[in-house]
Amino acid sequence: xxxxxxxxxxxxxxxxxxxxxxxxxxxxxxxxxxxxxxxxxxxxxxxxxxxxxxxxxxxxxxxxxxxxxxxxxxxxxxxxxxxxxxxxxxxxxxxxxxxxxxxxxxxxxxxxxxxxxxxxxxxxxxxxxxxxxxxxxxxxxxxxxxxxxxxxxxxxxxxxxxxxxxxxxxxxxxxxxxxxxxxxxxxxxxxxxxxxxxxxxxxxxxxxxxxxxxxxxxxxxxxxxxxxxxxxxxxxxxxxxxxxxxxxxxxxxxxxxxxxx
Numbered sequence: 001x002x003x004x005x006x007x008x009x010x011x012x013x014x015x016x017x018x019x020x021x022x023x024x025x026x027x028x029x030x031x032x033x034x035x036x037x038x039x040x041x042x043x044x045x046x047x048x049x050x051x052x053x054x055x056x057x058x059x060x061x062x063x064x065x066x067x068x069x070x071x072x073x074x075x076x077x078x079x080x081x082x083x084x085x086x087x088x089x090x091x092x093x094x095x096x097x098x099x100x101x102x103x104x105x106x107x108x109x110x111x112x113x114x115x116x117x118x119x120x121x122x123x124x125x126x127x128x129x130x131x132x133x134x135x136x137x138x139x140x141x142x143x144x145x146x147x148x149x150x151x152x153x154x155x156x157x158x159x160x161x162x163x164x165x166x167x168x169x170x171x172x173x174x175x176x177x178x179x180x181x182x183x184x185x186x187x188x189x190x191x192x193x194x195x196x197x198x199x200x201x202x203x204x205x206x207x208x209x210x211x212x213x214x215x216x217x218x219x220x221x222x223x224x225x226x227x228x229x230x231x232x233x234x235x236x237x238x239x240x241x242x243x244x245x246x247x248x249x250x251x252x253x254x255x256x257x258x259x260x261x
Contacts, residue, residue: 043230047222054211055218056238062200062214066132067193070139077144078151079173092144099141105202108134112206128212131203139196146188150181187253194246198239215239 080092099107111134112127123129154177162172182189201216208217219235 038229038233040226040228040230043222043226043228044234046226047218047231047234051215051218051234051238055213055215055235056242058212059197059200059214059238060242062128062132062135062203063193063197066135066139066196066200069132069136070143070192070196071189073136073140074143074147075178077140078147081144081148082151096141096144099138100145102138104135104138104199105205107138108202108206110134111137127206128203128208131206131208135196135199135203139192139199143189143192146185146192147181150185151177153184154180187250190246190250190253194243194250197243197246 077092077096080088081096083089083092108131111123111130115130116122123133125132158176158180159172162176163169167175200214203214204217204220208214213221215235215238219231222231223229
């Protein structure tokens with residue numbers, strides 16, 4: 001038997017097995033119970049319009065604030081990481097490795113409870129401010145490494161040409177190197193934005209006011225109120241509506257960069 005024929009038969013066998021598994025699951029599932037507990041139309045209608053005007057809006061706002069703050073801090077960290085000054089480089093490296101090594105959930109809990117207790121410091125806007133600050137700190141560590149890679153990917157001849165024209169080192173970095181680095185790292189930065197959207201769900205651990213709830217906290221509260229899992233399904237749909245177009249954008253940007261190369 002030819003290798004291509006054998007490969008085709010193996011593929012067909014895998015499809016048959018998958019179809020059989022799906023058929024068995026469909027037959028043994030209690031669809032009436034699934035519909036009542038996960039797709040209750042009355043419960044779904046009771047979530048509107050708050051799931052849009054409060055939960056989804058807050059999720060997007062928290063994500064944008066965390067991303068912008070994290071990106072601004074990441075630029076500083078990336079430049080420190082590449083600095084010729086040893087202490088700057090060591091400090092940035094320690095910061096990046098420390099916060100990349102910690103779970104975001106632990107950082108959020110520490111910001112919301114440990115830091116105020118230990119130092120008597122209260123973040124602006126209370127617990128939600130502490131949670132956003134934690135997301136900024138964690139995301140900046142990841143984005144700093146992404147930016148560092150982008151800066152190092154810019155051909156050195158670009159900086160040398162700018163310096164030969166009389167530009168200072170700072171102006172060369174700001175006007176020549178960083179713009180090209182940002183173009184290189186747009187896809188991974190967009191991916192980081194998608195991850196931040198999902199990481200805002202971790203804010204549910206610290207508790208927030210009713211008007212500050214993001215999608216996960218909103219769904220959890222409504223799950224408790226209704227004793228029905230439909231709010232979780234609706235929240236999942238909202239997350240997909242937000243993230244799927246962004247993931248497609250990341251794929252399109254990556255394809256565009258590959259064609260450009």
